[in-house]
Amino acid sequence: xxxxxxxIYAITYLVFLYLPVILLPLFxxxxxxxxxxxxxxxxxxxxxxxxxxxxxxxxxxxxxxIASVTAALxxxxxxxxxxxxxxxxxxxxxxxxxxxxxxxxxxxIIVAVSLLVVVVQVLDLPLSAWTVIAGHTLICTPFxxxxxxxxxxxxxxxxxxxxxxLGETRWGAFKNIILPLVSPGIVAxxxxxFTISLDEFIIAFFLTGAEPTLPVYIWGxxxxxxxxxxxxxxxxxxxxxxxxxxxxAEYYRRRGVARVGGKDxxxxx
Amino acid sequence: MSIISLQGxxxxxxDYHALKGIDCEIAEGEFFSLLxxxxxxxxxxxxxxxxxxxxxxxxxxxxxxxxxxxxxxKRPTNMVFQSYAIFPHLSVAQNVGYGLRRxxxxxxxxxxxxxxxxxxxxxxxxGGRAAHALSGGxxxxxxxxxxxxxxxxxxLLDEPLSALDKKMREQMQTExxxxxRQVGITFIxxxxxxxxxxxxSDRIAVMFExxxxxxxxxxxxxxxxxxxxxxxxIGVMNFLDARHIDDxxxxxxxDIEGIGEAQISHAQLPSGxxxxxxVVGLRPEALSVIxxxxxxxxxxxxxxxxxDLSYYGDMTYYEVLIDGTTTPMTISMKNLAARPVLERxxxxxxxxxxxxxxxxxx
Numbered sequence: 070x071x072x073x074x075x076x077i078y079a080i081t082y083l084v085f086l087y088l089p090v091i092l093l094p095l096f097x098x099x100x101x102x103x104x105x106x107x108x109x110x111x112x113x114x115x116x117x118x119x120x121x122x123x124x125x126x127x128x129x130x131x132x133x134x135i136a137s138v139t140a141a142l143x144x145x146x147x148x149x150x151x152x153x154x155x156x157x158x159x160x161x162x163x164x165x166x167x168x169x170x171x172x173x174x175x176x177x178i179i180v181a182v183s184l185l186v187v188v189v190q191v192l193d194l195p196l197s198a199w200t201v202i203a204g205h206t207l208i209c210t211p212f213x214x215x216x217x218x219x220x221x222x223x224x225x226x227x228x229x230x231x232x233x234x235l236g237e238t239r240w241g242a243f244k245n246i247i248l249p250l251v252s253p254g255i256v257a258x259x260x261x262x263f264t265i266s267l268d269e270f271i272i273a274f275f276l277t278g279a280e281p282t283l284p285v286y287i288w289g290x291x292x293x294x295x296x297x298x299x300x301x302x303x304x305x306x307x308x309x310x311x312x313x314x315x316x317x318a319e320y321y322r323r324r325g326v327a328r329v330g331g332k333d334x335x336x337x338x
Numbered sequence: 339m340s341i342i343s344l345q346g347x348x349x350x351x352x353d354y355h356a357l358k359g360i361d362c363e364i365a366e367g368e369f370f371s372l373l374x375x376x377x378x379x380x381x382x383x384x385x386x387x388x389x390x391x392x393x394x395x396x397x398x399x400x401x402x403x404x405x406x407x408x409x410x411x412k413r414p415t416n417m418v419f420q421s422y423a424i425f426p427h428l429s430v431a432q433n434v435g436y437g438l439r440r441x442x443x444x445x446x447x448x449x450x451x452x453x454x455x456x457x458x459x460x461x462x463x464x465g466g467r468a469a470h471a472l473s474g475g476x477x478x479x480x481x482x483x484x485x486x487x488x489x490x491x492x493x494l495l496d497e498p499l500s501a502l503d504k505k506m507r508e509q510m511q512t513e514x515x516x517x518x519r520q521v522g523i524t525f526i527x528x529x530x531x532x533x534x535x536x537x538x539s540d541r542i543a544v545m546f547e548x549x550x551x552x553x554x555x556x557x558x559x560x561x562x563x564x565x566x567x568x569x570x571x572i573g574v575m576n577f578l579d580a581r582h583i584d585d586x587x588x589x590x591x592x593d594i595e596g597i598g599e600a601q602i603s604h605a606q607l608p609s610g611x612x613x614x615x616x617v618v619g620l621r622p623e624a625l626s627v628i629x630x631x632x633x634x635x636x637x638x639x640x641x642x643x644x645x646d647l648s649y650y651g652d653m654t655y656y657e658v659l660i661d662g663t664t665t666p667m668t669i670s671m672k673n674l675a676a677r678p679v680l681e682r683x684x685x686x687x688x689x690x691x692x693x694x695x696x697x698x699x700x
Contacts, residue, residue: 227423230390233410234417235437235484249427 093308097301104297115302125303128286132267135198135282139205140262146206147213147258148251154214155221173211180207181275188276196278204272209262216261216322220254221247253321260318264311283307341366341401341491341524342387348395349382349548356382358548359396364492364526364541369518371527371535374545375571380528383545384494387526389413401491416485417494420501422477424469424484430456431465433480437488455483458517475506482514486521493518495527499534511537532572536560544568560621564608566698569619575696576625576667580618592697594618596663597640600692611699622670624694627656627686629677637689642667644684654679658686 096104100112119125153159154166172180184204188194228250232242248255270284277285287303290296340363349357357379364370372380385391387398389410398405405413416437425433435452443451456462459479464472472480478498485493498514499507515538518525529535535542536556543553552564563569566577579595589601592614600618607614628639642660654673657666669688671677680686 225421225423227419227421228425230410231417231419231423231425232436233390234388234415235488236411236440238411246425250425 090308093301094305096298097305099298102295102298104301115298116306118299119302119306122299125283125286128281128283131198131280132283135201135205135273136263136266138202139209139266140259142202142206143209143213143262144217144255144259146210147217148255150210150214151217151221152247155218155224156226169214170211172208173215177208177269177271180204181272184272185275196276198278198280200276200278201273201282204276205266205269208269208272209265212265213258213262216258217251217254220251220322224250253324257318257322260314260321264314264318268307268311339366340364341368342526343399343402344383344387344396345399346396347383347386347393347398349379349386349391350394356548357386357393360548360550362543362550362553364524366524367522369515369525369527369538369540371529371539371542372545373529373532373535373542373571376530377547378545379548380530380545381496384417384496384526384528387492388415388417388494414491415494416488416490416492417496418478418481418485418498420497422481422498422501424472424477424480426470428469429465430461430467430469430472430480433469434465434483434487436484451487452483455487458486458520459483460513474502475510478502478510482517486517486523490523492524492526495525497528497530499529500531507534514538536572544571546571561694561696562608563619563696564698566615566617566619569696569698574622574668574670575619576622577617577619577665578663578667580614580616580697582614582616590614590697592618592695594695596660596667597690598638600695602692602695602697606693606695607697608699611697613700615698615700617698619696619698620667620690621694621696622655622668624691625658625667625669626689627658627669627671627677627680628689629687639687639689641685641687644680644682644686646682647680649673649679656680656686658688660688 095108097115098111098113099108100114101109150166150169154162159165181204184200184207188196188200188203194200224247228246229242232246233239237245268284269282270288273282274285274288281289283303287300290300342362342364344360344362344364347357347360349355360379360383372383374380382391386393387400389405389408389412393406400414425436428436431449431452434455435448438448438451441448452465453462456465459482461476461479461483464476464480469477469480478501481498495514499510502510511534514525514527527535527538536559539556541553541555542559544551544559546567552559552568554562559568560572563572563575566575569575569577578597580600581593583591583593583599585591586601589603590607592600592602594600640660642658642663644656645659645666646657648655652673654671656669656671658669659666667688673679
């Protein structure tokens with residue numbers, strides 16, 4: 070029964086991975102301030118409570134703003150890099166592309182501390198939403214490049230040449246043919262960057278100014294035991310939002326691959 | 339008057355010499371093919387004409403105008419790509435009308451032109467279809483309509499039939515030919531398929547390693563290849579060692595391996611050749627296996643052994659080793675009731691048509 074052991078392994082793996090996450094909604098609906106079993110009963114009061122916290126709304130707006138700008142910047146940079154890497158040949162291409170992708174695996178704490186030093190000591194800038202955006206763009210761009218590269222790669226080079234052959238300029242061919250064809254990849258990478266930025270804590274913690282992002286706000290609330298259930302409720306909402314956004318992103322990524330008739334070559338989901 | 343004049347075209351990719359001084363004139367209204375094995379530079383040459391590749395040297399004249407510095411989108415050429423490059427996010431009609439978008443025609447006029455173009459390629463009523471829902475043959479037709487709607491001076495076709503299955507390919511060959519006659523536009527076809535080139539072209543340029551080996555109409559190319567390599571590439575050709583004996587007033591005498599002495603008329607010789615290669619060519623259909631006694635006393639017969647055969651239904655291709663030779667010759671025979679197919683190992687009597695011997699210049 071080799072299959073049996075493998076199945077047990079797979080199930081254990083999934084439980085280990087997702088059990089803590091499932092605890093989140095469990096306690097969010099639990100009628101009690103202490104996070105312990107047995108559960109006390111069903112309530113939605115923590116969600117109601119959430120609606121009344123002003124500081125939370127500020128943090129949420131702040132996070133959405135940062136995530137939107139970060140996603141837009143990352144996608145823009147990602148489009149340029151993905152096109153360069155798939156369409157053109159230039160000296161030191163591999164090391165350059167490698168260097169761009171490295172933030173994907175750099176420890177975030179290192180990135181955060183270095184950025185803090187650069188912003189405060191070297192550039193002497195005040196910490197604000199923009200410093201967080203800069204940090205988030207750094208870590209989100211590799212994700213955008215990875216998704217967009219697969220979109221650009223699946224694209225037959227003849228599409229662009231055919232458009233030029235039919236009278237388009239280079240820019241016209243890019244705008245009218247290439248961009249629409251990779252648009253599912255653009256949507257997908259935007260949504261993934263948005264989610265990453267929305268959930269990111271370490272960089273935001275170091276680089277945020279007077280107005281915290283949502284994760285930083287949540288971290289601050291954990292010091293007050295009475296507020297924990299509300300944080301659980303908030304976490305539940307963020308979890309659901311993240312899952313929805315990632316699913317939509319994956320839908321677009323797959324649609325993009327199918328549209329240009331390419332083979333699916335990975336992705337993050 | 340030639341619509342395209344290629345003068346000393348050179349193309350380097352780094353150290354790689356892709357085109358080595360191509361000179362070629364292509365006449366207006368001609369169906370011209372660039373034929374050669376992969377890597378011979380035929381597609382590069384097509385892309386040079388289209389304006390997708392810069393030349394390293396030489397001049398491209400299109401309709402008498404020098405194309406140096408003229409980008410692809412400003413040239414009076416249109417291209418049918420090997421992959422067809424039908425824009426998948428647009429409808430068939432939007433694809434076909436794409437090149438006319440800049441002309442800013444009234445909608446009714448544009449629609450009429452698109453309909454005409456679709457009708458021309460046999461796709462009437464397909465305008466509203468999504469491009470990605472088309473079959474290979476239909477894509478090809480859309481690509482043709484999209485290019486021809488712009489009434490280019492020259493239509494460039496990059497291996498347009500290679501992605502189709504055999505039946506569809508044969509159908510498209512005739513159809514492309516018909517279309518070309520109908521529109522009267524110069525077609526330049528790139529292909530590695532010699533049969534396709536023979537069927538479709540007015541003239542064929544055979545290319546090897548960045549050079550044109552021969553430019554000729556199909557019949558001349560088949561019957562009078564200028565080099566052994568061209569003869570080998572176009573159809574099947576047997577090669578026999580040959581020794582030039584002497585010249586008479588109207589014939590030249592050769593001593594040919596296996597079949598003996600041959601008198602070859604001057605008209606049959608490569609024009610302007612002073613010396614001849616020590617080999618002659620003979621097509622499979624110029625050789626026959628005979629079943630009865632020679633019909634005329636002048637007909638000469640040699641004997642050999644059938645070492646192999648391929649039966650095609652209508653034809654049988656024999657590999658016959660003529661006595662006293664070392665390389666079997668390919669002989670094609672129509673299968674008729676009176677011609678039983680010989681077995682492997684059988685003895686065969688072989689005759690040949692002296693007038694079909696191909697002599698190469700040294």
